[in-house]
Amino acid sequence: MKIADRVSIWKNKPFDKKTIKKIIELEKNEDELNERFHSDLEFGTGGIRGVMGIGSNRINKYTISKFTQGLADHLNKTLKKKQKTLIIAYDNRRNSKFFSNEVAKVLSANNFNVILFDDVRPTPLLSFSIRHFNADGGIMITASHNPPEYNGYKVYNSFGGQIVPPDDKKISESIKKLNFNKIKWDNNKSKVKIIDDNFDKIYFKKIISNSVLKKKNREKLKIVYSSLHGTGIKSIPPLLNEAGYKDINLVENQCFINENFLNTNTSNPEDKSAFEQTILLAEKINGEIIITTDPDADRLGVGVRDFKKNWVLLNGNQLMVLFLSFLLEKEFKKENFFVSTTLVSSPLFEKIAKKNKIECKLCHTGFKWIADVIEKEKKKTFLCGGEESFGFLHGNEVRDKDAASASLLFCDMFSFLKSKGETVISYLIEIYKDYGFYYDKLYTITRKGRKGAAEIKKQIEVLRLKPPKTIAGINVSKIDDFKTGLSYLKNGKIKKIDLPKTNLIIYYLEENSRISVRPSGTEPKIKFYINLYSKCNNTFDLNKESNKLEKKVKQIIKHFN
Incomplete structure (x- = not known):
């Protein structure tokens, strides 16, 4: 349909007079009209x-x-x-x-x-x-x-x-x-x-009944929380309080509902700037955990102190491997347990599951696919599922990522480790020593508007038509193209991929590393998911290894620009 035809439809009933008047005004600005009706x-x-x-x-x-x-x-x-x-x-x-x-x-x-x-x-x-x-x-x-x-x-x-x-x-x-x-x-x-909100209490009760620690075993924790003006204020503080965590300190100027996200730089806990005010409050009161959630409270962001008492903001991949390791330590191991994660999330999650003889179901990007896996495998027991974009689910009461249940799980993990004289960072390092270290980084290119959408489409197709043999000096050993449904091996062989088709390309590198590329389904962006692998030994230093691999990330980003 042509733009003029769409505009014509919107200038007649059932559209109200206010809408029609606005469209007539827009007709004076052709670029804006085209942007809204293209x-x-x-x-x-x-x-x-x-x-x-x-x-x-x-x-x-x-x-x-x-x-x-x-x-x-x-x-x-x-x-x-x-x-x-x-x-x-x-x-x-x-x-x-x-x-x-x-x-x-x-x-x-x-x-x-x-x-x-x-x-x-x-x-x-x-x-x-x-x-x-x-x-x-x-x-x-x-x-x-x-x-x-x-x-x-x-x-x-x-x-x-x-x-x-x-x-x-x-x-x-x-x-x-x-x-x-x-x-x-x-x-x-x-x-x-x-x-x-009486119904909310039923929800809280179900989450608490599914938790892995009993109330009496929960240590006293000083928690700092910000809802970033979103709905998390309705779930996170009351749930944690009901579970026995009473010392919850709110970032007051971010913990009221506001449609404009008034006192935030961003409402996305994936963005480090979302934590600025939680860190300030935590420093003031000597907090132990900082928690933020996005506007609809399905994504969880957390921070903890390192060995030097500096704040470390955990990414989504780190959270999911911490949760999985903790649950495998605390849960009874049943034969029918399974877990699930997405293709672009850290390979470490699947590696941990396999080493513990737990089936790991891989699926496409988005928690809807994890929910779909849970439903298809309902004869088995779902333990947990996670994705790199700060989404996690434990238990069977919900079929979407859930910041409320994940926040309680994190506090329980922190409490359990604290009771043993351990920290979240020391626990994470032990996981890396056992399974290998993955440095995970998300890089995005934003292209807004009608022109941007065309540029995103073109860039993805160029990558598809001209596949690289090396990326930042590392040989490419295999390319999975989920749009064609084919896997291209270095030796020239081609295999079919047993998953639904989608616009995703995964480059497997010879050093056990991986780069996944896809256009976002909800934002005007191309996303590059970079997972760089490194072996660990007893002298492993998380900061040094991260800094070393960050240099490689910059080379990879340069390759795609």
Whole structure:
């Protein structure tokens, strides 16, 4: 469809007068008009995410409602039961509450029973509630850790995980063939049920019952926490307090709900600047652990002190290998245990699992794929799953990464190690000595807008068409191209890859290192996941080895620029 045709549609009913007036104003600025109407917002990666505003490729009342109508049409077609129930939750972003009410209107108008949370809630609580109420799915209004101008719409299935193919494609097809004048907005309030924070206590109780330490064994810890203005304030402090960790010190000017993330440099715990104020408070009160969570409280960021009492911010890969090692030490070893991680996460996680004779299921990037693995392997016992982007899950009550349960697990691990006179850093070093050291680094190239999207596509295709034989002086021994579904070996042999196709290339290097390249599914970025391996011995120095491999990382980045 041409831009002019899209604009024409938006200048007529059912669009309101305010929207039409705004579009007429936009017509005076051709570049801005083209940016907003050059395409329709695509449904993918479990839902949609984008910048808010007027336009066909923006998040607004009309695009949100069209997605909801398309979802309702799909579910009415595929689910034969008369009474269908969907649960709606939302985070602290601009318009999140408004969008959630619009979603409830459309669903109730389509004869769905709707359970709507009364206030902002973390994403993992939605996943838990779907399973608890035996609902047919759910919708989370959130843009996770994206900047304030973004919002989004995650769709969950009946077992509490984000949707995966072929369901996402079927929903997308249902949306694409829908005209805006077919959206039902006749709100049926009798179909909408509101739930309050009493339900949250059920969630906390389940997490605590699944924890590996008993309350009496929990050491006194001085914890510093920041929700970065997000929903984590609703889950992390009350959960830890209920579990027995009473000394929780809040970064007060970041621990209230704010749609603009007022007192933060970033709302993403993957970014070191997100910890600036937690470190300041921890220094002031002599804190032992610092914790931050992203706006919808599914990602966990933590920091601990090293041997010199300096703060070390653990990355997602380090967290997942620490958690796995701790759980294997504390849990009873059952024959049917399995764990799961993503292809771009640290190879160390799989290595630890294999050495302990635990099955490790590898899957594509995104926690929805780990949730899919859990559901497909439900006859076995899921121990835990993790991904490099600060996501982790322990136990069976939730089907998404969960910062609440992960924060309790981290405090329990810290407490257990403290009782033995050990530290998290000393524990991590022992893991490296046992299994080898991986220096993990994420490098991103951002390309915004319509032009940027084209540049990202071109750069990935160039890498695909001209595969390197060496990267930063290291020979490439194998290339896995998940778009073609083929693995290219150095000796010229080609093998098929037994996983669904996706736009991902993995370069295996001769020194047991690895580089994965993919376009982000939620942001205008190309991501380079660098995993550099080094053997360890008794004289292993974490800082020295990290500095040495960081130089190699810079050479690798230079290769791709």
